[in-house]
Amino acid sequence: MKIALIAHDMKKEDIIQFVTAYKDVFEQHELFATGTTGKRIMEEVSLPVHRFHSGPLGGDQEIGAMIARGEMDMVLFFRDPLTSQPHEPDVSALIRLSDVYEIPLATNMGTAEVLIQGLKHGYMDWLKLRQKQGEINDKQK
Numbered sequence: 323m324k325i326a327l328i329a330h331d332m333k334k335e336d337i338i339q340f341v342t343a344y345k346d347v348f349e350q351h352e353l354f355a356t357g358t359t360g361k362r363i364m365e366e367v368s369l370p371v372h373r374f375h376s377g378p379l380g381g382d383q384e385i386g387a388m389i390a391r392g393e394m395d396m397v398l399f400f401r402d403p404l405t406s407q408p409h410e411p412d413v414s415a416l417i418r419l420s421d422v423y424e425i426p427l428a429t430n431m432g433t434a435e436v437l438i439q440g441l442k443h444g445y446m447d448w449l450k451l452r453q454k455q456g457e458i459n460d461k462q463k
């Protein structure tokens with residue numbers, strides 16, 4: 323499963339704690355992140371992460387492009403709702419694309435917890451079926 327991890331600055335500490343707490347789950351999946359979030363996860367949790375640009379420099383859009391290509395399975399985005407972001411349109415675009423392609427998206431730790439528990443207990447297996455169906459459709463094109 324390909325999982326995107328993103329956190330605004332005020333939520334970086336939270337995402338580090340979250341990924342540390344569920345390291346046993348995350349280490350079984352392929353992780354992607356915006357620049358600074360990914361750097362901190364690699365350094366502080368010692369997990370491999372594919373890093374994109376920092377969010378304000380286009381990282382959210384790069385993750386959005388993966389979603390549009392059907393290459394991302396889950397997005398955990400710890401947003402800061404109390405600070406205005408210069409790249410708010412990019413943030414909205416990423417959330418919109420998650421809805422367009424029906425990708426499970428958490429925008430806070432509470433929902434992220436439910437998604438990761440679901441992943442751990444196999445409730446996300448329908449995603450694999452969808453991937454298989456996508457592969458079949460691609461072959462038929």
Ligand SMILES: O=C(CO)COP(=O)(O)O
Binds near residue numbers: 331360
């Ligand atoms: O701004 C972000 C998401 O919108 C996060 O970017 P960084 O992980 O580079 O701080």
